[in-house]
Amino acid sequence: MTNTSTPIIEFKNVGLSYDDDEILKNIDLELEAGKFYTLLGPSGSGKTTILNIISGQLKVTHGDILFEGNVINDVPVEKRRMNTVFQDYGLFPNMNVFDNVAFGPSIKGLSKKEIKNKVTEMLSLVKLSQYADREITELSGGQRQRVAIARALANDPDVLLLDEPLSALDYKLRKEMQYELREIQQRLGITFVFVTHDQEEALAMSDWIYVMNDGVIQQNGSPEDIYDEPINHFVADFIGESNILDGIMKADYLVHFTGKDFENVDAGMRPNERVEVVLRPEDLDLTTIDNGKLVVTIDDQSFRGDYYEITAIDDDGNEWQVQATNKSKIGERVGLTFDPEDIHIMRFNESENDFDARLERYEDDVDDAKK
Amino acid sequence: MMPKSKKQRQLFYVVPYSIWLILFVFAPLVLLLFQSLTTSNGDFTLHNYAVYFASGTYLKMTFNSVWYAFLITLITLLISYPTAYLLNQLKQKQFWLLLVILPTWINLLLKTYAFVGLLSKTGTVNNFIGLLGIAPQQLLFSDWSFLLVAAYIEIPFMILPIFNSLAEINPRLEQASHDLGANKWQTLRRVILPLSMPGIKAGIQAVFIPSLSLFMITRLIGGNRVITLGTAIEEHFLVTQNWRLGSTIGVILIVAMVIIMILTRDRVRKSSRKRG
Numbered sequence: 001m002t003n004t005s006t007p008i009i010e011f012k013n014v015g016l017s018y019d020d021d022e023i024l025k026n027i028d029l030e031l032e033a034g035k036f037y038t039l040l041g042p043s044g045s046g047k048t049t050i051l052n053i054i055s056g057q058l059k060v061t062h063g064d065i066l067f068e069g070n071v072i073n074d075v076p077v078e079k080r081r082m083n084t085v086f087q088d089y090g091l092f093p094n095m096n097v098f099d100n101v102a103f104g105p106s107i108k109g110l111s112k113k114e115i116k117n118k119v120t121e122m123l124s125l126v127k128l129s130q131y132a133d134r135e136i137t138e139l140s141g142g143q144r145q146r147v148a149i150a151r152a153l154a155n156d157p158d159v160l161l162l163d164e165p166l167s168a169l170d171y172k173l174r175k176e177m178q179y180e181l182r183e184i185q186q187r188l189g190i191t192f193v194f195v196t197h198d199q200e201e202a203l204a205m206s207d208w209i210y211v212m213n214d215g216v217i218q219q220n221g222s223p224e225d226i227y228d229e230p231i232n233h234f235v236a237d238f239i240g241e242s243n244i245l246d247g248i249m250k251a252d253y254l255v256h257f258t259g260k261d262f263e264n265v266d267a268g269m270r271p272n273e274r275v276e277v278v279l280r281p282e283d284l285d286l287t288t289i290d291n292g293k294l295v296v297t298i299d300d301q302s303f304r305g306d307y308y309e310i311t312a313i314d315d316d317g318n319e320w321q322v323q324a325t326n327k328s329k330i331g332e333r334v335g336l337t338f339d340p341e342d343i344h345i346m347r348f349n350e351s352e353n354d355f356d357a358r359l360e361r362y363e364d365d366v367d368d369a370k371k
Numbered sequence: 372m373m374p375k376s377k378k379q380r381q382l383f384y385v386v387p388y389s390i391w392l393i394l395f396v397f398a399p400l401v402l403l404l405f406q407s408l409t410t411s412n413g414d415f416t417l418h419n420y421a422v423y424f425a426s427g428t429y430l431k432m433t434f435n436s437v438w439y440a441f442l443i444t445l446i447t448l449l450i451s452y453p454t455a456y457l458l459n460q461l462k463q464k465q466f467w468l469l470l471v472i473l474p475t476w477i478n479l480l481l482k483t484y485a486f487v488g489l490l491s492k493t494g495t496v497n498n499f500i501g502l503l504g505i506a507p508q509q510l511l512f513s514d515w516s517f518l519l520v521a522a523y524i525e526i527p528f529m530i531l532p533i534f535n536s537l538a539e540i541n542p543r544l545e546q547a548s549h550d551l552g553a554n555k556w557q558t559l560r561r562v563i564l565p566l567s568m569p570g571i572k573a574g575i576q577a578v579f580i581p582s583l584s585l586f587m588i589t590r591l592i593g594g595n596r597v598i599t600l601g602t603a604i605e606e607h608f609l610v611t612q613n614w615r616l617g618s619t620i621g622v623i624l625i626v627a628m629v630i631i632m633i634l635t636r637d638r639v640r641k642s643s644r645k646r647g
Binding site: 055057076077078083084086088090091092093094103104107108151152155 | 541543544546547548549550551552553554557561562565566
């Protein structure tokens, strides 16, 4: 709220429809310069559409797109100070690595020497200095990925747009590239807009995440916010593993689910409002029946390397996902325990603005109470 | 046991075409070469080649053939590339392509006669300009009418390979080029044109080589104004009955075609480490 600097990219009530099909509905967003943003959502959620609108490949049906405060709706792709790393890389097969990276600078009309310096700099940034003279067909998927990044950055863009660039790589390479992309972004200090359907990737890399579904931004916030305070069923389910149960907020800081009352840390709702309760599997612990807040029966377990993923069923018939460090016995009855702050409450149809307002209100109450 | 019988079966499949190839491709070629290199007694001689290369008329005809074939190819290429490019952007591209190809299903001679009807002194074109008060013009038996009809006939053979090579280009590359700052023209010149080169080369082969030996269109449309190797061969075989010189010109034409094939063949892009 104290930020007065102009956002580098701003969407004002942007919508896109094909015939009667609404792809994007009234999107508002503001991206600050120099940050790593992620648009996260399942396929068809509109995240790549937003990216293509930013780059200029798609025209909007209504609304304005602003770049540093100026409307750029009608600025063509080639005039925008942004470059894209495409999902399938889009490298030119008729050129070698050097010429691919040199494409942007040579279009700009830089001298031969400047082009060579730029390409050398970019290839060393992506650790491909030795590969300048290779043909694209001679490169592995990971190397092609790096060439695509170098080619996009060679134009000195203010914003780098990345369209699921890591999805074709294997797990280990993907992890490696996540760190490298983050490092490149921080070193260059430019704005990255990264599109992915992989929540783990989004949480690991981003300063700020926009969670998309059905052409609507469901929630935006820091990775911690999104993970700890999902606003609705979709976000809770899409980001990480969740146990989602129906419950009733009996009063402030008191929630009722699975037939019992639990102390929690949420407030600001109507008395006896129907809500959804979220408990993350890693926040749950198995204990003795006496120490448990609930009693569950172990139904299934699978070994995941660093933990056991356990499915347990409580006496109401609800299924619980639990991540436990110790092995359990299938069919055993054990206690299930969690802390009041591990219980996250979601109201039905609460918008982001309502959510933020409520949070502020009852946090004020807490402050007042302390005084 | 298995591989052998499989191989035998494969051999069996190529028998019909092999017979065709031997009877109608290899045998005529051998006969042509034999005739061009022998006297009427069957003795070996280079006399026919000496006559050919010593004669200014034949060399001029050769130059003419190559020149006309070049012009026909150039005209077709200049018309076909933009057309193929446009076709590729259309929604119903297969339908439009079909319309372009449709004329090739009609007999060549029929199409040529249709042009005779259009261009003759009492033909459609002259009737039309007559309405404007212009006296009938000599349209047939001219260089340009020959080029017009030849280009008309060859255009589909140029469009098809270019269209195919353009259709194979990943649309993402055009997108990437714009993204990197290139405008439409720069994208065409630096990305689309190089990537459609195989199609252009195939089109040139398909048009230039047959154009070298055109004689029917030459006769009907060009009359005596256009004399090429094709018409010379026809003359030697059908009129002067000098089969040996006719064969010699035939052999020279074949050699010229092979040279064109080699020049326009599709080289595989090799790794060049020149900058290393």
